Amino acid sequence: MRARVSTASVSRVLNGSGAVTEPTRQRVLRAAQYLRYTPHEAARSLITRRTRTIGVLLPDIHGEYFSELIRGIDRAARLRGLHLLVSSSHGDAGEAALALRAMNGRVDGVLVMSPYLNAKSLDAALPSTLPAVLLNTPEQAGRAPAFVIDDFGGAKAMVEHLRALGYQRIAHIAGPEGNYESAERLRGFQAALGRTLSGRALVLAGNFTEESGYQAGQQLAAAAPRPDAVFAANDMMAIGCLLALREAGVRVPEDIALTGFDDIPIARYITPPLTTVRAQTTELGRQSLEELAHAIEDRESARPDRHTLSTQLVIRESCGQAQRRAR
Amino acid sequence: MRARVSTASVSRVLNGSGAVTEPTRQRVLRAAQYLRYTPHEAARSLITRRTRTIGVLLPDIHGEYFSELIRGIDRAARLRGLHLLVSSSHGDAGEAALALRAMNGRVDGVLVMSPYLNAKSLDAALPSTLPAVLLNTPEQAGRAPAFVIDDFGGAKAMVEHLRALGYQRIAHIAGPEGNYESAERLRGFQAALGRTLSGRALVLAGNFTEESGYQAGQQLAAAAPRPDAVFAANDMMAIGCLLALREAGVRVPEDIALTGFDDIPIARYITPPLTTVRAQTTELGRQSLEELAHAIEDRESARPDRHTLSTQLVIRESCGQAQRRAR
DNA sequence: CTGAAAGCGCTTACAG
DNA sequence: CTGAAAGCGCTTACAG
Numbered sequence: 001m002r003a004r005v006s007t008a009s010v011s012r013v014l015n016g017s018g019a020v021t022e023p024t025r026q027r028v029l030r031a032a033q034y035l036r037y038t039p040h041e042a043a044r045s046l047i048t049r050r051t052r053t054i055g056v057l058l059p060d061i062h063g064e065y066f067s068e069l070i071r072g073i074d075r076a077a078r079l080r081g082l083h084l085l086v087s088s089s090h091g092d093a094g095e096a097a098l099a100l101r102a103m104n105g106r107v108d109g110v111l112v113m114s115p116y117l118n119a120k121s122l123d124a125a126l127p128s129t130l131p132a133v134l135l136n137t138p139e140q141a142g143r144a145p146a147f148v149i150d151d152f153g154g155a156k157a158m159v160e161h162l163r164a165l166g167y168q169r170i171a172h173i174a175g176p177e178g179n180y181e182s183a184e185r186l187r188g189f190q191a192a193l194g195r196t197l198s199g200r201a202l203v204l205a206g207n208f209t210e211e212s213g214y215q216a217g218q219q220l221a222a223a224a225p226r227p228d229a230v231f232a233a234n235d236m237m238a239i240g241c242l243l244a245l246r247e248a249g250v251r252v253p254e255d256i257a258l259t260g261f262d263d264i265p266i267a268r269y270i271t272p273p274l275t276t277v278r279a280q281t282t283e284l285g286r287q288s289l290e291e292l293a294h295a296i297e298d299r300e301s302a303r304p305d306r307h308t309l310s311t312q313l314v315i316r317e318s319c320g321q322a323q324r325r326a327r
Numbered sequence: 328m329r330a331r332v333s334t335a336s337v338s339r340v341l342n343g344s345g346a347v348t349e350p351t352r353q354r355v356l357r358a359a360q361y362l363r364y365t366p367h368e369a370a371r372s373l374i375t376r377r378t379r380t381i382g383v384l385l386p387d388i389h390g391e392y393f394s395e396l397i398r399g400i401d402r403a404a405r406l407r408g409l410h411l412l413v414s415s416s417h418g419d420a421g422e423a424a425l426a427l428r429a430m431n432g433r434v435d436g437v438l439v440m441s442p443y444l445n446a447k448s449l450d451a452a453l454p455s456t457l458p459a460v461l462l463n464t465p466e467q468a469g470r471a472p473a474f475v476i477d478d479f480g481g482a483k484a485m486v487e488h489l490r491a492l493g494y495q496r497i498a499h500i501a502g503p504e505g506n507y508e509s510a511e512r513l514r515g516f517q518a519a520l521g522r523t524l525s526g527r528a529l530v531l532a533g534n535f536t537e538e539s540g541y542q543a544g545q546q547l548a549a550a551a552p553r554p555d556a557v558f559a560a561n562d563m564m565a566i567g568c569l570l571a572l573r574e575a576g577v578r579v580p581e582d583i584a585l586t587g588f589d590d591i592p593i594a595r596y597i598t599p600p601l602t603t604v605r606a607q608t609t610e611l612g613r614q615s616l617e618e619l620a621h622a623i624e625d626r627e628s629a630r631p632d633r634h635t636l637s638t639q640l641v642i643r644e645s646c647g648q649a650q651r652r653a654r
Numbered sequence: 655c656t657g658a659a660a661g662c663g664c665t666t667a668c669a670g
Numbered sequence: 671c672t673g674a675a676a677g678c679g680c681t682t683a684c685a686g
Contacts, residue, residue, distance in 0.1 A: 005657085006657045006658075007657090008682080011680070012682095020655070020656085024655080024656080036455070039680070040373075040432035040678085041429065041430070041680095042372045042373045042378070042432040042433060043679035043680040043681090044681075045369045046661095047661075047680055047681050048662090048681070053412070053433075062395075062397070062398040064394070066394070067388075067393070070389070078415070083414065083429065084412070085410060085413075086401075087411075088401055088405070103368070104365040104368055105366070105367035105370060106369060127363065127365060265593075266592075266596060269566060270597065270598070332672080333673045333674075334665090335665080335666080335672070335675095336671090336673080337664095338664070338665055338666085346672095347671070347672085348671055351672080366664070367663050367664065370663035370665090370678090373662090373664070373678045374663085374664055374665050374678045375665070375678090
């Protein structure tokens with residue numbers, strides 16, 4: 001162009017591919033700088049069949065939990081020079097499918113966390129040639145590898161710990177209906193109580209928001225007999241519950257023990273610091289992106305394996321362990 | 328294709344443009360469904376010159392502050408059917424420029440928050456034809472509209488409030504060097520102290536992380552004479568400071584008052600709840616995306632105006648207002 | 655080493 | 671109403 005060379009040479013210089021003579025190289029570089037030329041990525045990826053971009057489909061993008069998850073994804077992506085096209089808040093399968101279609105031709109693969117989607121609708125929504133990795137997805141959803149948190153094991157361990165501390169009436173604030181993680185955490189709760197106890201177990205409805213935890217807390221404060229321990233299906237609900245209990249004059253952990261799930265950063269700052277189950281959220285994001293990157297580089301290598309990330313009990317003050325021990 | 332029609336007709340049906348006869352429409356729709364056909368977006372945007380995507384360039388993507396900001400951006404984008412291509416963690420101007428180039432041809436406009444970039448480097452990095460909106464940027468950086476938080480006013484009001492409560496020795500934990508918001512908040516701090524007092528003012532270095540606040544807190548606990556109030560340049564540093572003070576046995580607010588800036592969600596959950604300056608972070612994201620959307624739709628309409636979002640004092644317990652009043 | 659040409663998958667005047 | 675053709679801005683064999 002202005003450097004009196006063909007577009008082919010420009011391409012070769014800018015991409016460092018093909019052989020170019022030094023003077024030509026210089027002319028091109030100089031002209032590119034002068035014209036502030038930047039290649040048009042859409043055109044480029046149309047021919048290279050590569051976008052160096054990952055589509056990320058999440059139910060939400062907000063709050064500490066997703067912030068941690070995205071951090072893991074973002075870090076791993078940056079290390080590999082990949083960009084992120086994010087799409088959030090897909091209430092139902094239809095919206096998710098739409099979002100996925102909109103990504104066709106703009107991404108090399110997708111990371112999908114869609115707790116309400118089952119295997120069928122996911123398979124229907126995913127272009128069959130698009131590499132994908134699933135996050136916290138029910139069962140073996142289709143052909144893609146999946147990474148899941150050990151929700152069942154973590155919840156079970158938490159409730160067993162409460163029982164070991166001597167609590168008798170343990171309530172659960174559940175996550176939203178139809179959500180895979182909610183269901184697994186509830187299942188862990190019930191498993192820990194065993195057949196005899198679970199009949200008496202109080203399960204309150206919630207939806208993972210602080211507000212729903214607050215409402216559950218009000219119910220708990222008024223309940224008779226009042227449970228002596230609560231296991232909330234996530235930390236945000238535990239925090240909402242704590243607020244409601246405090247307002248009602250019910251002390252934590254003296255009057256009632258309180259625990260959560262996730263170990264979001266805020267959990268250790270509240271008073272009392274929250275006993276919870278640590279989920280490796282950042283790691284979940286990182287590993288799933290790595291797996292996806294592999295699947296993109298070598299499509300044959302992708303196995304629809306299911307990887308489960310372990311959880312860990314984090315004992316702080318809200319479960320009253322210190323008091324119990326002292327007795 | 329399989330529907331025995333031309334690609335032109337397919338395009339017309341799928342985009343609802345041009346006139347098509349009903350039987351043709353049906354044939355195309357059926358075939359598209361059968362083949363699970365989805366248009367290739369890169370090819371499409373190459374010819375339409377539209378991507379329906381916004382590039383978002385942030386210094387970081389993690390933590391409550393950015394979570395709030397992104398929420399505002401994301402919501403507004405979704406309402407308008409726009410996708411988000413995010414790029415984070417650009418330490419210097421060079422990296423930011425690279426990220427911006429990589430967005431060429433993939434976005435219709437960019438939202439840039441780059442607290443270390445000045446007008447020149449930003450102008451150099453921004454393709455001159457790309458609509459852009461700047462966030463919390465120093466001065467009038469170039470040709471693009473900008474949205475900023477009133478960091479100066481908020482900081483000044485906070486420190487004036489501390490003075491009104493009778494505090495005599497007020498320290499400041501500053502944000503990172505060279506950061507526009509840090510500088511403005513420091514300037515507000517100094518303005519509130521006035522000429523006489525600012526000579527005695529203690530300013531500790533920080534970088535907006537909890538860790539740096541923690542270190543500052545250790546210094547404060549050991550200082551002699553110890554300040555009777557601290558204004559941290561953001562909430563995360565205030566929280567780190569609080570932990571250090573607590574460990575050192577210094578009580579907040581009895582022994583020392585503590586305040587922050589941003590009003591991130593966690594601020595009201597800590598003990599004591601944090602007095603802070605509320606920045607309209609979500610609103611900042613929302614408004615800047617709206618402005619950008621307008622600039623994209625009507626390039627002539629874009630004025631390089633600077634919009635300042637007001638702040639608001641949020642009085643909680645960490646500033647010891649209750650105690651002071653009682654005296 | 656370099657350029658002319660084909661082609662990536664679309665959309666849109668332009669004919670018919 | 672419908673199709674053939676051109677063209678969006680690139681990259682990459684293919685000649686020379």
